[in-house]
Every structure is written in structure tokens, then in C-alpha cells.
Amino acid sequence: MQFVRTFKPIHLEFLLKIQEVGQLQVAAHLLNMTQPAASRMLKDIEERCGTTLFKRTPKGMEPTPSGEVFIKHARIVLAGLDSLEKEIVALATGMAGEVRVGSVTGPAIGVLIPAMEILRERAPNISVTIDVAPSVDLVRGLDEGKFDFVMARVPPTHDSRDLHVHPARNEQVRLLVNEVHPLLSHSNVTLEELSHYPWIMQERGSPIREAVETSFYAAGLPPPERVVNSSSLLIALALLKGTDMIAPLSEEVTGLMTSEGLGAKLRVINVAVPMTVSPYFIIRDRSRELTPAATLFYEQLLAEI
Known part of the structure; x- marks a missing residue:
């Protein structure tokens, strides 16, 4: 049954059009073909298949059982080709x-x-x-x-x-704390005030930690001494809950963590000295x-x- 491999998309579209309109002449016109050319094409397809695909009735051309099978698979093949074309175009663009x-x-x-x-x-x-x-x-x-x-x-x-x-x-650093942290009641919190509390920070050498430590050094103060080192945001959130720890994080992260949608009971300290991370x-x-x-x-x- 290798004859099916010789068919082209135009053959499949032609048979679908005949089944759709029921008239060979109308199908030929819609596909910009002459009626003799359409008749030859139908004859050629049926000869390759070795069976009649359409029968002529008073109502027009109707598919035979073999024609029904052919048309069913023709729809699947053409749909697959359409999908292939769309995917290729989508990938290329x-x-x-x-x-x-x-x-x-x-x-x-x-x-x-x-x-x-x-x-x-x-x-x-x-x-x-x-x-x-x-x-x-x-x-x-x-x-x-x-x-x-x-x-x-x-x-x-x-x-x-x-x-x-x-x-x-550039990234701006914000200091995240529990909603009952004592420093939340202060405005323009100083670095000296911050140094009295424990911190949860990324490992030494990380950009945010360097920004924090640079701010302390620039003010003539030693950086925070009571520090838990962890780059895990989940660990930081767990440690902030129910403690007075301070977590320096990027502005984008603290904005997300303090949004109402998350239901987090976290706030940002109003710090007097800005902390900026390298770009x-x-x-x-x-x-x-x-x-x-x-x-x-x-x-x-x-x-x-």
C-alpha cells in the first residue's frame, strides 16, 4: 500500500473539497482548476487507490466507504501539516x-x-x-x-x-524584620542602633553583605558581630519569625515579602543611611x-x- 506516499497535499485538499461541496465542478472552481483537470485528478487518485472514492447521486457526489476512510485521514494529515507550519514559523520568529x-x-x-x-x-x-x-x-x-x-x-x-x-x-538593600521588632517604632534608625541586634546574612563576600559591612566601615563602626550566615531565603524567614533578628535583602525581595498578598508579618526598618549594592x-x-x-x-x- 505504498501508493499513499505518492499523494500530495493538493490531492488531499481536492478530495476534502469534493466531499464539502458535493460537486466536482464547484470543487474545481474553488481550487482554481478546470473541470477536465479535476476529473483527471480524481481518476488518477482512484486508480492509485484501486477503488472508487465517490459515487454520483441525485444529490451530488457522495463518498464511498473507502472515500470516507480516505477523507478522515486526509483531514488528520492536513491538520498535522498546518500544525507543523505554525510551529516552524513560531520557532523561526x-x-x-x-x-x-x-x-x-x-x-x-x-x-x-x-x-x-x-x-x-x-x-x-x-x-x-x-x-x-x-x-x-x-x-x-x-x-x-x-x-x-x-x-x-x-x-x-x-x-x-x-x-x-x-x-x-543597582540594587538597594532593605532591612527586613518581624512586625513587632523594637526598631520599627524609630525613624531614621542609625547604624549604631542596628549593631545591637542579631543579623541573618549571606556568606562573606556576597554583594548584599559587602554593602552592609561597607556602610558600617564608612561610619567608623565595626560590622554586626552576632551573625547567622545563610544564603537561604527560607532560613532567613524562619529565623525572623518571633525574634529580633535583622535580614538585609534586596528592595525587590523585601517588597515581595511585605506585600499583603503573602500574608507575611514582616516589615522594613527605616534606616538613616542608604545601602547600595554594586550594579x-x-x-x-x-x-x-x-x-x-x-x-x-x-x-x-x-x-x-
Whole structure:
């Protein structure tokens, strides 16, 4: 039964049109064919199949049992071809495909997610994967091809000449505490007041911790001494509950943690001295071209910042 492999989409469309209108002449006209050409095409198809596909009745041309089977499968084949065309076009234009992005925590919440929401409205068939990690891990993952691009800081171990680095934003540090923390009743809290309380901070060398310690050093004060070291946001939230600990986090994260929708009983201290983290960037590997889908997301991200 290899004859089925010789048929072209026009043959299938032709038979579906005959079944739809019931008249060979009308089907030929709708497909911009002459009636003799249509008659020859139908005869050729039936000869290949070895059976009659349509019978002529007073009501017009009606499919035979073999014709019904042929038409059923013709619909499936043409629908599959239509789907194939749409998927190929979507992939070529970036309206479908997979995008893998890495980010440090603050930009993931404040920039990536809003950009992704807009992107999914424009191109709902794009699959997006977002990993959150320290900058060193993100840039290493970029080197290994795990990400299309990342939002991070360039580690001193990497040569920025191998990377395409686009400026993004600075991060502002906010101090998150339990809703009954004593310092919430104070305005313009000083660093000296903050030093009397225990802290939960990321490991030494992390950008947010460096911003906190730099603020203390600039004021001529030693940095906080009672510190629990952890980069886990869940650990920080657990320790804040029912204690007087202070957790320095990015403005985007504290905004999320204090939003009413989460029902969190957390607040931000009004600090007199601003704490600013070194800027992060949108980083790509110069040696690799972005896919159409990744390009679409990248451009949406640039618009967001």
C-alpha cells in the first residue's frame, strides 16, 4: 500500500473539497482548476487507490466507504501539516521555543518575572526556565552553555572580554524584620542602633553583605558581630519569625515579602543611611548567538530595565 506516499497535499485538499461541496465542478472552481483537470485528478487518485472514492447521486457526489476512510485521514494529515507550519514559523520568529535564564535574587523578582509575564502574553508557547544562584555559579553556567543569558555581576575570575555585558541596575538593600521588632517604632534608625541586634546574612563576600559591612566601615563602626550566615531565603524567614533578628535583602525581595498578598508579618526598618549594592548586568556569551525565542525575551528584558 505504498501508493499513499505518492499523494500530495493538493490531492488531499481536492478530495476534502469534493466531499464539502458535493460537486466536482464547484470543487474545481474553488481550487482554481478546470473541470477536465479535476476529473483527471480524481481518476488518477482512484486508480492509485484501486477503488472508487465517490459515487454520483441525485444529490451530488457522495463518498464511498473507502472515500470516507480516505477523507478522515486526509483531514488528520492536513491538520498535522498546518500544525507543523505554525510551529516552524513560531520557532523561526521566536514565538515558540525554550529560554533558559539565570539571575541573582533581586533582579529575578523585580525585573525577570515582569518581563516574562509580558513575554508570555505575546508568545504563550515559549517555555521559560529561571534559575536563581550567586553570580559566580551563574557565569560559570553561562560558560557551560546552561543559560542563554544571565543577570549577575561579573566575577573577578572571569575575563569580561569573553562576555557581552549590558548595564542593568543597582540594587538597594532593605532591612527586613518581624512586625513587632523594637526598631520599627524609630525613624531614621542609625547604624549604631542596628549593631545591637542579631543579623541573618549571606556568606562573606556576597554583594548584599559587602554593602552592609561597607556602610558600617564608612561610619567608623565595626560590622554586626552576632551573625547567622545563610544564603537561604527560607532560613532567613524562619529565623525572623518571633525574634529580633535583622535580614538585609534586596528592595525587590523585601517588597515581595511585605506585600499583603503573602500574608507575611514582616516589615522594613527605616534606616538613616542608604545601602547600595554594586550594579548587576545582563550577560551573554559573545561566542554564541541567541535563539529567536531567547532574543525575544532578551529584548523584552532590555525594555523592562
